[in-house]
Amino acid sequence: MTDQTSVPRGSAPGLTRRQAYEQRLRRRSNTLAAGSTLAVVLAVVVLVPLAPGWDAVKRSFFNGQVFAKTFPGLLDAFLMNVAIFLWCAPIIAILGLVIALFRDVRSPALYPLRLFGAIYTDVFRGLPVILVIYLIGFGVPGLGLPRPWNSPYVWGSLALILVYAAYVAEVIRSGIDSIHHSQRAAAASLGLSDGETMRYVVLPQAIRNVAPANMNLFIALQKDVALLSFIGPVEVFRQAGVYKSLLANFTPYVGAAVIFLALTIPATRYADYLMNKQRRRQS
Amino acid sequence: MAKLALQSVTKSFGDNIVCRGIDLSVDEGEMVCLIGASGSGKSTLLRCINLLEPIDDGRILLDGVDISEPGLDPQPIRARIGIVFQSFNLFPHMTAAENVMLAPRRVLGKSRETLEAPVKALFDRFDLGQRMQHYPDQLSGGQQQRVAIIRALAMQPEIMLFDEITSALDPELVGEVLDVLRQLRTEGMTMILATHEMAFARELADKVCFLDASRILEEGPPETLFSNPREDRTRAFLKRVL
Numbered sequence: 038m039t040d041q042t043s044v045p046r047g048s049a050p051g052l053t054r055r056q057a058y059e060q061r062l063r064r065r066s067n068t069l070a071a072g073s074t075l076a077v078v079l080a081v082v083v084l085v086p087l088a089p090g091w092d093a094v095k096r097s098f099f100n101g102q103v104f105a106k107t108f109p110g111l112l113d114a115f116l117m118n119v120a121i122f123l124w125c126a127p128i129i130a131i132l133g134l135v136i137a138l139f140r141d142v143r144s145p146a147l148y149p150l151r152l153f154g155a156i157y158t159d160v161f162r163g164l165p166v167i168l169v170i171y172l173i174g175f176g177v178p179g180l181g182l183p184r185p186w187n188s189p190y191v192w193g194s195l196a197l198i199l200v201y202a203a204y205v206a207e208v209i210r211s212g213i214d215s216i217h218h219s220q221r222a223a224a225a226s227l228g229l230s231d232g233e234t235m236r237y238v239v240l241p242q243a244i245r246n247v248a249p250a251n252m253n254l255f256i257a258l259q260k261d262v263a264l265l266s267f268i269g270p271v272e273v274f275r276q277a278g279v280y281k282s283l284l285a286n287f288t289p290y291v292g293a294a295v296i297f298l299a300l301t302i303p304a305t306r307y308a309d310y311l312m313n314k315q316r317r318r319q320s
Numbered sequence: 321m322a323k324l325a326l327q328s329v330t331k332s333f334g335d336n337i338v339c340r341g342i343d344l345s346v347d348e349g350e351m352v353c354l355i356g357a358s359g360s361g362k363s364t365l366l367r368c369i370n371l372l373e374p375i376d377d378g379r380i381l382l383d384g385v386d387i388s389e390p391g392l393d394p395q396p397i398r399a400r401i402g403i404v405f406q407s408f409n410l411f412p413h414m415t416a417a418e419n420v421m422l423a424p425r426r427v428l429g430k431s432r433e434t435l436e437a438p439v440k441a442l443f444d445r446f447d448l449g450q451r452m453q454h455y456p457d458q459l460s461g462g463q464q465q466r467v468a469i470i471r472a473l474a475m476q477p478e479i480m481l482f483d484e485i486t487s488a489l490d491p492e493l494v495g496e497v498l499d500v501l502r503q504l505r506t507e508g509m510t511m512i513l514a515t516h517e518m519a520f521a522r523e524l525a526d527k528v529c530f531l532d533a534s535r536i537l538e539e540g541p542p543e544t545l546f547s548n549p550r551e552d553r554t555r556a557f558l559k560r561v562l
Contacts, residue, residue, distance in 0.1 A: 083385075222409065223409035223411070224401075225372060225398060227398070227399070227471070227472070227475060228399030228423055233426050238411055240423075241410075297466055
């Protein structure tokens, strides 16, 4: 009873009544969770192979030989996804910030900017990404521009930039709105102008507050780069399609999925971690 | 000529009238305390003087110049009048020193180098020399409020406004903030305080104004107003709070 830390875990004496009760409860729920998980896994492992088409599915989706043969090529193609992401992301961040600021202008002379910001975000958040990619990716090169301005890489990227900048702008704007007006009052009372208040007081706090939300957007962008395959660029999804046709096997798609997950799951977890950390700090 | 004069200032938020013709005159080096129940209009009056809220009618004269003229650029005037808020309102993403230097750098155009010595001196003067590099959330409420006062003082204001600056503090931290006010008082700063610290007002104010229902019902030197109030409502209020 005297030194609780030296008591080994278990129902040893030295636990308070509450601790002993909670320990029993914890053990009980752990046993239940383990049991039910095991039952589900067993059911899947036993039942799925009983389906009439399982052998065919296994051959065409989970073919180890095809996987080993195509995976290096898929990884190579994925570098294109990464490249497209890397040149789009900074432009999206800047454009999103600019649009968010447009929506916050107060001066009547600059009202057109405010209006433009509102229409811009409404339009590009209201359209399916694939539709924008088609319209811009097929539409603009139709103008017959000379190389390199007829490249689907350029116009496909532009489509992604336009759409994602609209989302980023809305996230940043919500961050700006989340800064309490007393901060603006404090800055104004010191003689700072509206612009200086935004630049030095509001924006630094706003952008920090919405960093996790923006990170989730950029994870989504990484996945949506695959949509460019529909207008030509050979990235991992299109490369998987090529292998599929070549080998008459769907395993390359599973390979592509593995590559995406290897990147997005850690990134999503990290964003969640940031968001939780932020929530704890604010409470 | 009064340093600051308010002439029948009126202000309302929609149907809610918060100043009904306020007249007030503050001389250079004077300390005026505004007392009264919550919602009597003390805070709004201070925010109007600082031009954070535009007034509906009447005039506010600073050194005899009308600063309440609609359409006037408020920034240079705000830079001459410091205000400290109940909830500190420090910028949480900046250290104490950065909080203090922001406005002198951006508004007065001073460089970080030229500010270093005077800002250090300000922090030392208020016993916060060791806290300059701390962020607001690493400081106690009393320390935060003293940094907020330093931040306002760094603009070398001609008048300082204090909006119930001890109301959000734990009782044991009130003293250190009031000590700062005492110090400013001896240095001859012109000050207007909205406050619930009656003992403090009684000890140091040159003039105390009792606000009731959005007007100044009674004003006078503290000994008269506290010991021998003219109005029944003043008497009733003082009886409640003393």
